Amino acid sequence: MSRTIVVDEVTVAYGSGEPVLTGVSARATPGQVLAVTGPSGAGKTTLLWTMAGLLRPSAGSVTVDGEQIRDRDFAVAQQVVLVPQDNGLAAILTAAENVQVALIAGGVTPPEARRRTAESLERLGLSGQTDQLVEELSGGQQQRTAIARGLALHGDVLLADEVTSELDASNRQKVIDLLREEAFRGAAVVFATHDPEAAAACDAELHLVDGRAEVVRGPSPVGH
Ligand SMILES: Nc1ncnc2c1ncn2[C@@H]1O[C@H](COP(=O)(O)OP(=O)(O)OP(=O)(O)O)[C@@H](O)[C@H]1O
Numbered sequence: 556m557s558r559t560i561v562v563d564e565v566t567v568a569y570g571s572g573e574p575v576l577t578g579v580s581a582r583a584t585p586g587q588v589l590a591v592t593g594p595s596g597a598g599k600t601t602l603l604w605t606m607a608g609l610l611r612p613s614a615g616s617v618t619v620d621g622e623q624i625r626d627r628d629f630a631v632a633q634q635v636v637l638v639p640q641d642n643g644l645a646a647i648l649t650a651a652e653n654v655q656v657a658l659i660a661g662g663v664t665p666p667e668a669r670r671r672t673a674e675s676l677e678r679l680g681l682s683g684q685t686d687q688l689v690e691e692l693s694g695g696q697q698q699r700t701a702i703a704r705g706l707a708l709h710g711d712v713l714l715a716d717e718v719t720s721e722l723d724a725s726n727r728q729k730v731i732d733l734l735r736e737e738a739f740r741g742a743a744v745v746f747a748t749h750d751p752e753a754a755a756a757c758d759a760e761l762h763l764v765d766g767r768a769e770v771v772r773g774p775s776p777v778g779h
Contacts, residue, residue, distance in 0.1 A: 557585030557741040565615035576766045583743040588751040590754035591747040593763035599747040603714045607637040636710030640717045642753035646690040653703045675707035695722040713744045
Protein backbone atom coordinates (compact mmCIF):
# COMPACT_ATOMS: atom_id res chain seq x y z
CA MET A 556 0.00 0.00 0.00
CA SER A 557 1.22 3.54 -0.67
CA ARG A 558 0.33 6.68 1.16
CA THR A 559 0.62 10.44 0.72
CA ILE A 560 1.66 12.60 3.66
CA VAL A 561 0.53 16.22 3.67
CA VAL A 562 1.75 19.01 5.93
CA ASP A 563 -0.77 21.85 5.85
CA GLU A 564 0.18 25.28 7.24
CA VAL A 565 1.90 23.79 10.27
CA THR A 566 3.16 25.91 13.17
CA VAL A 567 5.29 24.21 15.83
CA ALA A 568 6.86 25.52 19.05
CA TYR A 569 8.82 23.80 21.79
CA GLY A 570 6.98 24.32 25.08
CA SER A 571 5.91 27.94 25.48
CA GLY A 572 8.72 29.25 23.22
CA GLU A 573 8.43 31.13 19.95
CA PRO A 574 7.39 28.97 16.97
CA VAL A 575 10.31 27.28 15.20
CA LEU A 576 8.08 26.38 12.24
CA THR A 577 5.51 28.88 10.98
CA GLY A 578 2.83 28.05 8.42
CA VAL A 579 4.87 25.36 6.67
CA SER A 580 3.22 23.21 4.00
CA ALA A 581 4.64 20.20 2.19
CA ARG A 582 3.47 17.10 0.39
CA ALA A 583 5.30 13.80 -0.08
CA THR A 584 3.76 11.39 -2.53
CA PRO A 585 4.38 7.71 -3.27
CA GLY A 586 7.24 7.18 -5.68
CA GLN A 587 8.88 10.53 -4.98
CA VAL A 588 11.77 11.82 -2.88
CA LEU A 589 11.18 15.23 -1.29
CA ALA A 590 14.31 17.03 -0.07
CA VAL A 591 14.01 19.29 2.98
CA THR A 592 16.89 21.76 2.97
CA GLY A 593 17.94 24.85 4.85
CA PRO A 594 20.67 26.11 7.16
CA SER A 595 21.36 24.67 10.59
CA GLY A 596 18.51 25.52 12.94
CA ALA A 597 16.06 26.22 10.11
CA GLY A 598 13.63 23.56 11.39
CA LYS A 599 14.31 20.46 9.27
CA THR A 600 14.40 18.03 12.20
CA THR A 601 11.39 19.72 13.78
CA LEU A 602 9.44 19.24 10.55
CA LEU A 603 10.36 15.56 10.28
CA TRP A 604 9.52 14.93 13.94
CA THR A 605 6.16 16.61 13.41
CA MET A 606 5.53 14.42 10.35
CA ALA A 607 6.49 11.39 12.47
CA GLY A 608 3.93 12.28 15.14
CA LEU A 609 6.56 13.06 17.77
CA LEU A 610 5.70 16.77 17.98
CA ARG A 611 2.21 18.21 17.87
CA PRO A 612 1.63 21.38 15.82
CA SER A 613 -0.04 24.32 17.55
CA ALA A 614 -1.73 25.17 14.25
CA GLY A 615 -2.23 23.32 10.98
CA SER A 616 -2.18 19.59 10.45
CA VAL A 617 -0.23 16.59 9.21
CA THR A 618 -2.32 13.95 7.47
CA VAL A 619 -1.60 10.58 5.90
CA ASP A 620 -4.14 9.75 3.22
CA GLY A 621 -6.44 12.29 4.85
CA GLU A 622 -6.14 10.90 8.40
CA GLN A 623 -4.70 13.39 10.88
CA ILE A 624 -1.56 12.27 12.69
CA ARG A 625 -2.06 12.99 16.39
CA ASP A 626 0.75 11.00 17.97
CA ARG A 627 3.60 8.62 17.24
CA ASP A 628 1.51 5.46 17.75
CA PHE A 629 -0.89 6.57 15.05
CA ALA A 630 1.99 7.45 12.72
CA VAL A 631 3.55 4.02 13.29
CA ALA A 632 0.21 2.39 12.47
CA GLN A 633 0.22 4.40 9.23
CA GLN A 634 3.65 2.94 8.44
CA VAL A 635 5.50 6.24 8.92
CA VAL A 636 9.16 5.32 9.53
CA LEU A 637 11.70 7.83 10.91
CA VAL A 638 15.45 7.41 10.61
CA PRO A 639 16.57 10.01 13.18
CA GLN A 640 19.58 12.29 12.86
CA ASP A 641 21.27 10.84 15.97
CA ASN A 642 20.62 7.27 14.70
CA GLY A 643 18.65 6.21 17.80
CA LEU A 644 20.42 2.83 18.03
CA ALA A 645 20.94 0.83 21.23
CA ALA A 646 24.74 0.94 21.71
CA ILE A 647 24.97 -2.36 23.61
CA LEU A 648 23.09 -4.40 21.01
CA THR A 649 24.64 -5.66 17.79
CA ALA A 650 23.81 -4.14 14.43
CA ALA A 651 21.57 -7.12 13.61
CA GLU A 652 19.83 -7.06 16.98
CA ASN A 653 18.99 -3.38 16.53
CA VAL A 654 17.26 -4.12 13.24
CA GLN A 655 15.56 -7.30 14.44
CA VAL A 656 14.18 -5.74 17.63
CA ALA A 657 12.53 -2.98 15.61
CA LEU A 658 11.00 -5.49 13.21
CA ILE A 659 9.70 -7.80 15.92
CA ALA A 660 8.27 -4.82 17.83
CA GLY A 661 6.46 -3.98 14.60
CA GLY A 662 4.83 -7.41 14.46
CA VAL A 663 7.18 -9.16 12.01
CA THR A 664 7.74 -12.87 12.77
CA PRO A 665 11.24 -13.81 14.00
CA PRO A 666 12.22 -15.82 10.88
CA GLU A 667 11.05 -13.01 8.59
CA ALA A 668 12.81 -10.47 10.83
CA ARG A 669 16.08 -12.43 10.50
CA ARG A 670 15.70 -12.60 6.72
CA ARG A 671 14.92 -8.89 6.36
CA THR A 672 17.73 -7.94 8.75
CA ALA A 673 20.35 -9.83 6.76
CA GLU A 674 19.03 -8.42 3.49
CA SER A 675 18.90 -4.85 4.75
CA LEU A 676 22.37 -4.86 6.34
CA GLU A 677 23.71 -6.34 3.11
CA ARG A 678 22.12 -3.51 1.10
CA LEU A 679 24.06 -1.04 3.26
CA GLY A 680 27.32 -2.96 2.85
CA LEU A 681 27.29 -4.10 6.49
CA SER A 682 27.25 -7.90 6.16
CA GLY A 683 30.64 -8.00 7.92
CA GLN A 684 29.34 -5.95 10.88
CA THR A 685 26.15 -7.94 11.59
CA ASP A 686 27.28 -9.29 14.96
CA GLN A 687 29.32 -6.30 16.07
CA LEU A 688 28.09 -4.13 18.94
CA VAL A 689 26.90 -0.73 17.78
CA GLU A 690 29.27 0.97 20.24
CA GLU A 691 32.16 -0.70 18.39
CA LEU A 692 31.08 0.59 14.98
CA SER A 693 32.35 3.78 13.35
CA GLY A 694 30.04 6.78 13.12
CA GLY A 695 29.38 6.06 9.46
CA GLN A 696 28.70 2.37 10.12
CA GLN A 697 26.26 3.34 12.87
CA GLN A 698 24.51 5.72 10.52
CA ARG A 699 24.24 2.97 7.89
CA THR A 700 22.88 0.56 10.52
CA ALA A 701 20.14 3.06 11.37
CA ILE A 702 19.29 3.36 7.67
CA ALA A 703 19.26 -0.46 7.36
CA ARG A 704 16.78 -0.58 10.23
CA GLY A 705 14.60 2.07 8.59
CA LEU A 706 14.62 0.29 5.23
CA ALA A 707 13.90 -3.11 6.80
CA LEU A 708 10.64 -1.72 8.21
CA HIS A 709 9.29 -1.31 4.64
CA GLY A 710 7.45 1.91 5.53
CA ASP A 711 4.90 3.64 3.33
CA VAL A 712 6.41 6.97 4.40
CA LEU A 713 10.15 7.13 5.05
CA LEU A 714 11.49 10.19 6.88
CA ALA A 715 15.30 10.28 6.67
CA ASP A 716 16.92 13.00 8.79
CA GLU A 717 20.45 13.95 7.66
CA VAL A 718 21.22 10.29 7.07
CA THR A 719 24.30 10.93 4.95
CA SER A 720 26.13 13.41 7.20
CA GLU A 721 28.78 10.92 8.41
CA LEU A 722 29.30 9.07 5.14
CA ASP A 723 32.07 9.15 2.56
CA ALA A 724 31.20 10.01 -1.03
CA SER A 725 30.57 6.44 -2.20
CA ASN A 726 28.38 5.50 0.76
CA ARG A 727 26.55 8.81 0.43
CA GLN A 728 25.69 7.99 -3.16
CA LYS A 729 24.69 4.45 -2.19
CA VAL A 730 22.27 5.76 0.44
CA ILE A 731 20.77 8.29 -1.98
CA ASP A 732 20.28 5.43 -4.46
CA LEU A 733 18.60 3.36 -1.74
CA LEU A 734 16.22 6.21 -0.90
CA ARG A 735 15.39 6.37 -4.58
CA GLU A 736 14.73 2.58 -4.56
CA GLU A 737 12.40 3.03 -1.59
CA ALA A 738 10.46 5.58 -3.61
CA PHE A 739 10.42 3.19 -6.57
CA ARG A 740 8.96 0.52 -4.25
CA GLY A 741 6.10 2.97 -3.64
CA ALA A 742 7.15 4.80 -0.48
CA ALA A 743 6.83 8.55 -0.03
CA VAL A 744 10.36 9.58 0.97
CA VAL A 745 11.36 12.77 2.79
CA PHE A 746 15.09 13.46 3.04
CA ALA A 747 16.42 16.29 5.20
CA THR A 748 19.86 17.26 3.96
CA HIS A 749 22.52 19.97 3.95
CA ASP A 750 23.91 18.64 0.69
CA PRO A 751 22.75 20.78 -2.28
CA GLU A 752 23.84 18.12 -4.79
CA ALA A 753 21.78 15.45 -3.04
CA ALA A 754 18.82 17.82 -2.87
CA ALA A 755 19.10 18.64 -6.56
CA ALA A 756 18.78 14.94 -7.37
CA CYS A 757 15.43 14.73 -5.52
CA ASP A 758 12.04 15.14 -7.19
CA ALA A 759 11.04 18.16 -5.12
CA GLU A 760 12.58 20.47 -2.55
CA LEU A 761 11.24 22.36 0.42
CA HIS A 762 13.73 24.98 1.59
CA LEU A 763 13.35 26.22 5.16
CA VAL A 764 14.77 29.48 6.50
CA ASP A 765 14.03 30.42 10.11
CA GLY A 766 11.13 27.98 10.20
CA ARG A 767 9.44 29.24 7.07
CA ALA A 768 9.26 27.64 3.64
CA GLU A 769 11.19 30.07 1.42
CA VAL A 770 11.61 28.30 -1.88
CA VAL A 771 9.66 25.30 -3.01
CA ARG A 772 10.70 23.30 -6.08
CA GLY A 773 8.35 20.63 -7.29
CA PRO A 774 4.62 20.01 -6.98
CA SER A 775 2.35 22.34 -5.06
CA PRO A 776 2.75 21.40 -1.38
CA VAL A 777 -0.90 20.99 -0.50
CA GLY A 778 -2.44 20.78 -3.94
CA HIS A 779 -4.05 24.21 -3.95
N1 LIG B 1 14.08 20.31 22.15
C1 LIG B 1 14.13 21.59 21.79
N2 LIG B 1 13.73 22.55 22.64
C2 LIG B 1 13.76 23.86 22.28
N3 LIG B 1 14.15 24.30 21.08
C3 LIG B 1 14.56 23.38 20.18
C4 LIG B 1 14.56 21.99 20.48
N4 LIG B 1 14.99 21.30 19.39
C5 LIG B 1 15.26 22.24 18.46
N5 LIG B 1 15.00 23.48 18.93
C6 LIG B 1 15.14 24.75 18.18
O1 LIG B 1 14.32 24.68 17.04
C7 LIG B 1 14.96 25.32 15.93
C8 LIG B 1 14.98 24.34 14.76
O2 LIG B 1 15.83 23.23 15.11
P1 LIG B 1 15.94 21.94 14.18
O3 LIG B 1 16.75 20.94 14.92
O4 LIG B 1 14.59 21.55 13.74
O5 LIG B 1 16.76 22.53 12.94
P2 LIG B 1 17.52 21.79 11.77
O6 LIG B 1 17.22 22.55 10.52
O7 LIG B 1 17.20 20.34 11.78
O8 LIG B 1 19.04 22.01 12.18
P3 LIG B 1 20.35 21.12 11.86
O9 LIG B 1 20.59 21.23 10.38
O10 LIG B 1 21.42 21.80 12.66
O11 LIG B 1 20.05 19.71 12.31
C9 LIG B 1 16.33 25.76 16.41
O12 LIG B 1 16.26 27.12 16.72
C10 LIG B 1 16.56 24.94 17.65
O13 LIG B 1 17.35 25.64 18.57
